[in-house]
Amino acid sequence: MIEFKNVSKTYGHTPDAPKALDDVSLSIGRGELVVLIGASGSGKSTLLKMINRMEQPDTGTLLLDGQDMARMPVRELRLRMGYVIQSVGLFPHWTVARNIGVVPTMLGWSRERITARVAELLSLFDLDPAAYGPRYPHQLSGGQQQRVGVARALAGDPDVLLMDEPFGALDPLIRAALQDEVKRIHQASGKTIVVVTHDIDEALRLGTQIVLLEQGRILQVGSPLALLSQPASERVADFVGRSDVGIKLLSLQGVGSLARVGAPENAPSLPISATLREAVSALALHGCNRLNLLDVTGSHAGVLHAADLFKHSRMGAQKGIEGSTHHA
């Protein structure tokens, strides 16, 4: 749905200025959750900002659904795209409800429809509309502010959601909760989402596709699994981390994939939505080799054997993890 064709961009006018983007071609499919990752100065943010034309390419073209974006009216383009930034940027003089309603208002929705949409979005992010709608941004915590920021970006039901280091300023617990929420929204809505981050764990956790950038060039594009198991170069392997690739691989897979049918054992239990990484942690913590798995209602759903886990991983490493499924 979004295509970059030979896009280059240089900041500054000196001939030796480093290129922010150097002949980048990239295709983002509809419904993907694409994570742009790289160190600072890699061009990831510039790439994102070109999608809503906050930045213009020096050379090359961007296509949206096959149409040249440079010929589209900027305002209409932006109204079709949600935009979330790290510093949130809520309007401090407006209530939370009015902040969320800004794009629907510009789209000319009726008052009733806007009110309903605001309430729907606040509920989606576990904020009581009656309590939080009339508040001002400074009366919210950092995590709540960014929830409102994401809600505001989603309010106009955009085709594309752009997020520029959305959770970088939040503490780890809240960041993880918000990552889960974004993932949930992506799965429920099927929206195309593009996220910029410098945190490889966030990229592995969120992305269906990861784009790894360095100094304005793309090093590798691929699924989290592909990036970990088949790094295209030494640079990629360095970036995803060598020593704990095994642990990261475990975090991509759910415990359900290794569950054995069997009666509950005398062992600690784990929700079936947990990852293999959490299972390893639980096994090490309790010093045991079996775990009971529980489904969402809390009833028994199988047993996990430590032996399966390590046998599977070892085989996976040898075979390039063929056949392992990617669980959300």
Added chain:
Amino acid sequence: MLKLNHAWLGDKLLWATLLLAALVVSLPHSEPLFASLFPQLERPVYLQEPFTQLLWQHLLLVAVSAAASVLLGTLAGIWVTRPSGRAFRPTLETLVSMGQTLPPVAVLALAVPAVGFGELPALIALSLYGLLPVVQGTITGIQAVPGSVIQAASGMGLSPWQRLYQVEGPLALPVWLSGVRTSVIINIGTAAIASTVGAKTLGSPIIVGLSGFNTAYVLQGAVVVGMLAVVVDMGFERVARRVDWAR
């Protein structure tokens, strides 16, 4: 269960306004008081024009010149914070600051040969003199809007005009208003000097008193001008409390 609301009793603005009104109405009838204070003076109370009329003309002069300062200053301040006018910001700030360093009497003296005596040179001098605080307030207020808010506004699709009147304007309003407040208060004092070029203001008793060694006239004019400044300042304070979004 009769409970009267006595909140107005604590209203300082109301009391100050009443005091100002009482002052201008009673001054022409205060001959015994000033005769006892200044026994050597033949005419101890300024009676050439009623103080009510002087107050009205003073207010009119300030209102018209302040309106000109606010309109020009705000537009100029907005312009130099837009991409199209950004390059002119240093020039504008220098120009306006230079205007402020000239003493108002000098501006008046320069305006008289150009436009003659009367209200017009006073209006020109006062308008120019009141520009700086308004321009500064506008620029400072708009500059103080967080970059993240501007970025979010543009990225969501607000047009430059919507961004100005929905986001930058309201957020800059408190700082802008304090600039306007300073401008108007300065003008109330400076308007008194306009009497030297023939405009009738509350400065007239002061100027006449100074040239005729009549301290009572000076005192009467000064007290009323001072009281007027206090009342207007209190009024601004009340408005400022209403427009402050960061309650």
